[in-house]
Amino acid sequence: MVAPNALVGKVNEILVQAIGEPLRYLVNWGRLYSLWPVHVETACCSIEFGATHGPRFDPERFGLLEAFGSLRQCDLLIVFGTVTRKFAPRLKMIYDQMPEPKWVIAMGACAITGGLYFDSYNVLPGIDDLMPVDVYIPGCPPRPESVLQALIMLQEKIRKSKLR
Amino acid sequence: MTSVARSLPFPTEVIVGDKLSISIGPQHPGSGHFRIIVVLEGDIVSEAIPDPGYVHRGAEKMCEFRNFVQNVPMLERTTLPDANGIIFPYILAVEELMGIQAPPRAQYLRIISAELNRIVSHLYWLGIYGVFLGHSTMFLWPMGDRELFMDLIQTVGGTRVTPSYIIPGGARNDLPDNFKDKALKAFGYFERRLKEYDRIFFSNPLVLKRSQGVGVLKRSEAIALGITGPNLRGSGLKSDTRKDEPYSMYETLDFDIPSYPDGDCWARGMVRFHELYWSMQIIKQAVEKMPSGPFRSRLPLLTARAPAGEAVARTEAARGCMSYYVVSDGTSKPYRVRVSVPSFRNMIGIPYLLKGGHLADVPAIYWSLDYWPVEADK
Numbered sequence: 001m002v003a004p005n006a007l008v009g010k011v012n013e014i015l016v017q018a019i020g021e022p023l024r025y026l027v028n029w030g031r032l033y034s035l036w037p038v039h040v041e042t043a044c045c046s047i048e049f050g051a052t053h054g055p056r057f058d059p060e061r062f063g064l065l066e067a068f069g070s071l072r073q074c075d076l077l078i079v080f081g082t083v084t085r086k087f088a089p090r091l092k093m094i095y096d097q098m099p100e101p102k103w104v105i106a107m108g109a110c111a112i113t114g115g116l117y118f119d120s121y122n123v124l125p126g127i128d129d130l131m132p133v134d135v136y137i138p139g140c141p142p143r144p145e146s147v148l149q150a151l152i153m154l155q156e157k158i159r160k161s162k163l164r
Numbered sequence: 165m166t167s168v169a170r171s172l173p174f175p176t177e178v179i180v181g182d183k184l185s186i187s188i189g190p191q192h193p194g195s196g197h198f199r200i201i202v203v204l205e206g207d208i209v210s211e212a213i214p215d216p217g218y219v220h221r222g223a224e225k226m227c228e229f230r231n232f233v234q235n236v237p238m239l240e241r242t243t244l245p246d247a248n249g250i251i252f253p254y255i256l257a258v259e260e261l262m263g264i265q266a267p268p269r270a271q272y273l274r275i276i277s278a279e280l281n282r283i284v285s286h287l288y289w290l291g292i293y294g295v296f297l298g299h300s301t302m303f304l305w306p307m308g309d310r311e312l313f314m315d316l317i318q319t320v321g322g323t324r325v326t327p328s329y330i331i332p333g334g335a336r337n338d339l340p341d342n343f344k345d346k347a348l349k350a351f352g353y354f355e356r357r358l359k360e361y362d363r364i365f366f367s368n369p370l371v372l373k374r375s376q377g378v379g380v381l382k383r384s385e386a387i388a389l390g391i392t393g394p395n396l397r398g399s400g401l402k403s404d405t406r407k408d409e410p411y412s413m414y415e416t417l418d419f420d421i422p423s424y425p426d427g428d429c430w431a432r433g434m435v436r437f438h439e440l441y442w443s444m445q446i447i448k449q450a451v452e453k454m455p456s457g458p459f460r461s462r463l464p465l466l467t468a469r470a471p472a473g474e475a476v477a478r479t480e481a482a483r484g485c486m487s488y489y490v491v492s493d494g495t496s497k498p499y500r501v502r503v504s505v506p507s508f509r510n511m512i513g514i515p516y517l518l519k520g521g522h523l524a525d526v527p528a529i530y531w532s533l534d535y536w537p538v539e540a541d542k
Contacts, residue, residue, distance in 0.1 A: 040191045043219050044244040044538045047288060047325065051314070054291075054307030071191065087190065087197070087218045094191050116238055119229065120222040141244065141325060 024163040031101070032158040033063035035151075036074040040094055043081035045108040045141040052144040064151050075102050076154075077131075081141065082110035082117055083124045095131045103158070105150055106133045109140040116140060183210065188526060190218050198537040200514065200530065204523060212518035212526075214511055220541040227501035232258050232468060235501070237328045242505070243539040244325045245285040248277040248317075249481035250539070251330055254501075256411060256477035257490040258332045261470040264461055270334035271413040272454040277320055277329045278479075279443040279450075284313045285482035286436045286443075289534045293433065294365065296527040297374050302365045309357055312350045319343050332468070334460030344451050351444045358441060366430070366437060375429040379517045379529035382427055389513050392506045393484020394439065395533055398432035400425035405480035412479075417449050429532035436534070467496045483507055483534050507540035 052059055053066060060066070064076075071094065083091055095104070106127055109115030114125040127133065134157060137150045178185040182205065189199035197218045203211040223242055227235050239254055240247040252274065259266060266274075287310040294302025314324050319340055321327025329336050365371055381391065386399035396403050404421045406414045422438035424431035470492040478487040484506030493499040510533045517529050 038191070041197045043197065043221075044241055046196070047244045050288065050291070051307065051310070051324075053303075054311065055304050056308060056311045082219065082221055084218060084220055086220065090190060090218075116241065117221045117226070120226055122220050122222050140241075143324060 020163070025159075027163055028158050028161060031075070032155040034065060035063055035076045035103075035154075036065050037067045037076045037078050038071055038074040038094060038098065039067040040077070040091070041080055042083050042087055042091065043108075043110060045081035045110075048141040048144060049078065049080055049107070049147065052147045057144040057148060059148060059151060062148060062151050063155065071097055072099060074098055076105065077102065078105045078107055079111045079127055081108040082115070083127055083130070084122050085124065086122075088124055088130060091127070092130050103134045103154055104131055105135045105137065105154060107137045107147065107150075108142060109138060112136050112138065189215075196535075196537055198535070200518070200526065202518070202523065202526065207522050207524075209518050209521050209523060209526065212515045214514050216508075216511065216537060216540055218541065219538045223542045224501055224503055227498055229497065231496040232262075232332060232470060232498060235498070236331060237326065239501075239503070240326060240328060241538075242503070242542055243285075243481070243483070243507075243536055245288045245536070246281045246482040247326055248274075248281040248321075248329055249285070249479070250486060250505075251328075252278050252412075252481070253477040253479040253486050254488045254490070255330050255332055256479065257475040257488045258470065260475040260477065261473055261490060261492050262332060262468065263471075264333050266334045266412075267458045267461055268413065268455050269338075269457045269459050270461075272450045273320075273335040273339065273459055274330050274412055275414065275417070275450045276339070276447050277317070277327070277335070279446045280313055280317050280320065282443045282482045283440055284310055284317065286440055287313070289436060289531070290361075290365075290433075293528075293531050296531045297371055299365060299368070299371060302361075305357070305361065305364075309354060312354065316343070316347055316350060319346060331460075333462055334458070336460075338459045339451075339454075347447060347451065351448065354444065355441070358437070361437065366434060372430065374525075374528060375433065375532070376426070378429045378525050379521065379532060380426070380428045381513060381517060383425075385516065386427070386513070389516065390509050391484075391513050392509050393480070393482075393534075394435040395432055395484070395510055395513070397421065397423045398435045399427040405478055405485050409478065411477075413450075416453060417446055419446050419449075429528055432532045432534075469494065469496045470498075481506060483536060483539065484510065503542055505539045505542065507534075507536045511535055511540055 077095060106112055111127050114123050117123040135150045135154045137146050139146055184204045186202050187199055188202055190197050199215040201213040202209055236251055240251045243250040287306040291303045291306040318324055321329035381399050383400045386396050402421050402423045407421055419442045422435050424434050472492055472494040474491045476489050486506055487504045489502040490498050491500040518526060
């Protein structure tokens with residue numbers, strides 16, 4: 001005869017296998033096609049982000065919505081290039097204000113390593129010290145196609161991620 | 165009130181007496197990488213303090229650690245929408261220092277690239293201005309038509325926004341054979357589109373209500389504050405470096421300087437709207453008048469030295485009068501590069517224009533100046 005506790009554990013295991021995986025897939029599926037980016041511009045890559053939102057590239061067909069929502073409803077932070085010493089505390093504040101789950105895309109060489117401004121006295125060498133980054137987009141500035149590719153990579157990451 | 169707003173690191177909302185101080189930006193859909201501390205009395209702005217410096221990357225100091233040619237790609241990143249226009253005076257100053265004369269064909273190639281960038285920059289401005297006035301169609305139309313001119317810049321320079329096309333001694337490469345046909349096709353389409361732009365946006369009663377009589381800058385005030393570019397011409401002064409001090413073959417081209425006497429947001433927009441047309445006319449004439457011959461006097465060496473001395477050059481970029489002051493001490497690196505940008509001088513007008521206006525007009529007035537914070541902060 002099986003002990004009651006063991007039976008409960010068994011049922012729990014069966015339930016997790018039966019519901020947990022479809023539930024994780026469903027929640028992630030809902031999240032990955034409605035990404036709301038924060039409207040915060042740090043430097044000149046924002047012009048290519050503006051071009052990405054134009055009719056030729058149109059990221060809404062992939063599920064990236066327009067960047068005009070409130071910070072409290074956003075789940076995607078795209079850092080457009082250079083982060084200076086004056087802007088860094090502000091960017092950290094913006095990241096902390098966003099609700100979980102949240103993802104970060106570092107766009108442009110400046111957001112990755114400092115880029116062209118690696119030896120400047122006022123530029124941070126990348127944003128890794130400020131926040132965890134999910135996808136890096138190389139380029140100075142990256143083309144709109146690269147932004148769309150990064151978006152698809154981020155969606156793959158969200159699709160495979162654990163339920164949070 | 166001013167002291168209270170300035171003493172706090174991040175003043176978000178401060179109430180003193182019957183005045184409310186709020187911070188618009190740097191995280192705000194209507195500001196960009198820039199902050200305006202606005203002191204309100206009810207709905208009326210009683211004081212506006214601009215707070216630039218969020219994108220200060222030290223471009224002037226970094227110029228001293230790179231040689232003259234390496235500075236070209238670095239300096240053009242101060243204004244990506246207008247990359248060729250912003251680097252133009254630096255090249256003229258370096259050529260004056262080094263004693264290089266660019267061949268006539270290169271002079272026209274420079275005009276073509278700079279005017280293409282002027283169109284691209286104005287279209288980007290128009291798209292964002294449409295968003296700021298709540299006109300979403302005016303975001304999508306200019307952004308879509310902008311890609312036509314982006315394609316032309318790619319045809320000329322190779323990349324979308326950072327071509328580094330103008331270099332000391334001439335242009336980086338010659339025009340490809342298909343440029344003329346491609347450009348004329350794009351211009352024919354875009355000249356028809358301009359009429360539609362006028363119908364849907366500049367003659368739209370709602371846009372007129374929101375922009376006419378808003379943020380009025382009188383002619384005398386504009387001169388006293390040192391406003392430049394389309395903002396100065398929107399206040400009724402026909403001042404343009406391309407006409408006043410012609411450089412690089414602009415004197416051989418026939419074009420008009422649009423100017424409006426009103427000095428409000430609508431007039432500043434109309435000046436840029438007409439400049440789109442005149443830039444296309446300039447490119448058409450330049451392609452026709454361009455002589456055959458070399459497009460570069462000689463390939464500039466990375467270690468090219470300039471004799472000791474100083475040089476100043478001034479051109480008309482998309483946002484206004486742009487100038488560089490370059491000092492050389494005889495080495496391959498400049499001793500000092502002073503960048504004088506139009507955006508910073510236009511920012512001086514922001515406190516005067518916003519004062520006495522409504523809070524809802526702040527984005528419209530702010531963006532009607534075409535202020536690009538990356539350029540102003542350098």
